[in-house]
Amino acid sequence: MIEELFDRLPKRRGWQPVLPGNRTGAFGNFRLVRAAQSHDIPWMTKFDLRRQDCIRAMSRLADASVDLVVTSPPYNLGIRYGQYSDRQDRRSYLGWCGDWARQIRRVLKSNGSFFLNIGAAPSNPMLPHEIVMTLREFLVLQNTIHWIKSIAIDTNEGKTDARHPHLNPLIAPPGRDPNPDAERRVRVEGGLKTFGHFKPINSPRFLNDCHEYVFHFTKSGCVELNKLALGVPYQDKSNIARWSHTRGKDLRCRGNTWFVPYETIQSREKERPHPATFPVQLAEWCIKLHGASRVRSMLDPFLGIGNSAVAAQGCGVKKFIGFEIDDAYLAEAKRRIVNARGLGSRK
Numbered sequence: 605m606i607e608e609l610f611d612r613l614p615k616r617r618g619w620q621p622v623l624p625g626n627r628t629g630a631f632g633n634f635r636l637v638r639a640a641q642s643h644d645i646p647w648m649t650k651f652d653l654r655r656q657d658c659i660r661a662m663s664r665l666a667d668a669s670v671d672l673v674v675t676s677p678p679y680n681l682g683i684r685y686g687q688y689s690d691r692q693d694r695r696s697y698l699g700w701c702g703d704w705a706r707q708i709r710r711v712l713k714s715n716g717s718f719f720l721n722i723g724a725a726p727s728n729p730m731l732p733h734e735i736v737m738t739l740r741e742f743l744v745l746q747n748t749i750h751w752i753k754s755i756a757i758d759t760n761e762g763k764t765d766a767r768h769p770h771l772n773p774l775i776a777p778p779g780r781d782p783n784p785d786a787e788r789r790v791r792v793e794g795g796l797k798t799f800g801h802f803k804p805i806n807s808p809r810f811l812n813d814c815h816e817y818v819f820h821f822t823k824s825g826c827v828e829l830n831k832l833a834l835g836v837p838y839q840d841k842s843n844i845a846r847w848s849h850t851r852g853k854d855l856r857c858r859g860n861t862w863f864v865p866y867e868t869i870q871s872r873e874k875e876r877p878h879p880a881t882f883p884v885q886l887a888e889w890c891i892k893l894h895g896a897s898r899v900r901s902m903l904d905p906f907l908g909i910g911n912s913a914v915a916a917q918g919c920g921v922k923k924f925i926g927f928e929i930d931d932a933y934l935a936e937a938k939r940r941i942v943n944a945r946g947l948g949s950r951k
């Protein structure tokens with residue numbers, strides 16, 4: 605009976621009546637809610653994931669067909685991937701970087717963004733900058749973002765929220781190693797605390813490496829960003845009235861230092877079976893900074909285990925294209941996308 609009445613209700617375009625939770629109400633208990641649209645459902649992303657060499661695969665994509673590229677190539681630091689050999693001579697490595705970057709330039713739209721994550725090593729400190737010098741022949745470096753993986757902060761002032769276990773190693777669940785692949789050194793002196801994870805470098809010469817770069821390239825250097833999508837509140841609220849550009853809002857640009865810790869995991873093999881990943885959140889921030897609603901088509905030519913794809917799904921990107929040469933990583937990427945879809949979240 606209720607269902608019949610439900611069918612007879614007038615339906616406005618884009619809106620639909622819903623039954624109340626207990627399904628016993630009278631006619632007046634129906635509510636009109638906006639019908640779910642594709643951008644309301646983050647798992648509507650269409651995926652095109654292939655086990656292919658990315659240069660060859662990109663050469664088949666149309667010119668100016670991609671709004672956003674978020675990727676992290678192998679760094680030529682001798683990392684032990686499943687299939688790929690990460691040790692080439694420098695010149696041929698940089699030549700190869702030029703080859704894939706040229707394809708990215710070709711497929712990127714004129715107002716598109718290309719976020720390139722690169723790390724260095726004490727043995728190879730200039731590598732990120734050499735790659736940038738290679739790419740600047742045909743792309744413009746619009747922003748340099750520092751991805752901070754771990755940081756020590758004096759919390760004496762009581763201004764740091766250290767309650768989240770991902771952020772504060774001090775409150776990780778007792779009796780279990782929250783991140784077996786990274787040693788965490790937690791020093792607490794007064795209010796000094798270390799947040800996030802890092803791999804210690806055992807050398808009297810070199811500092812622990814707690815950051816990587818995210819280079820933001822565009823074709824023109826003039827692509828407008830959605831800076832407030834990652835905005836943070838003003839510490840000093842008097843700034844809201846002082847600066848006209850705030851338009852009265854308590855939101856300012858976060859800047860180019862992004863603290864994005866790796867998620868705490870219990871088993872590397874099961875939860876992160878890849879030697880060089882970035883967190884889903886890092887890719888999400890790139891999408892949001894470019895403007896999630898502007899991204900119809902996103903590409904990651906070096907997909908790995910699919911963190912960029914999970915981010916795309918979480919942000920409601922319409923179409924995601926990913927290439928990876930390693931079968932096992934590609935299978936894991938697909939598993940993680942399905943898993944994230946099941947959870948209805950990005951994790």
Ligand SMILES: C[S@@+](CC[C@H](N)C(=O)[O-])C[C@H]1O[C@@H](n2cnc3c(N)ncnc32)[C@H](O)[C@@H]1O
Binds near residue numbers: 685688907911928
């Ligand atoms: C730094 S990892 C990317 C990790 C990824 N961002 C993630 O979070 O899972 C680089 C990946 O590129 C893959 N790769 C290397 N050469 C490739 C090529 N020519 N085409 C496609 N993928 C390649 C490697 O197998 C590796 O998984």
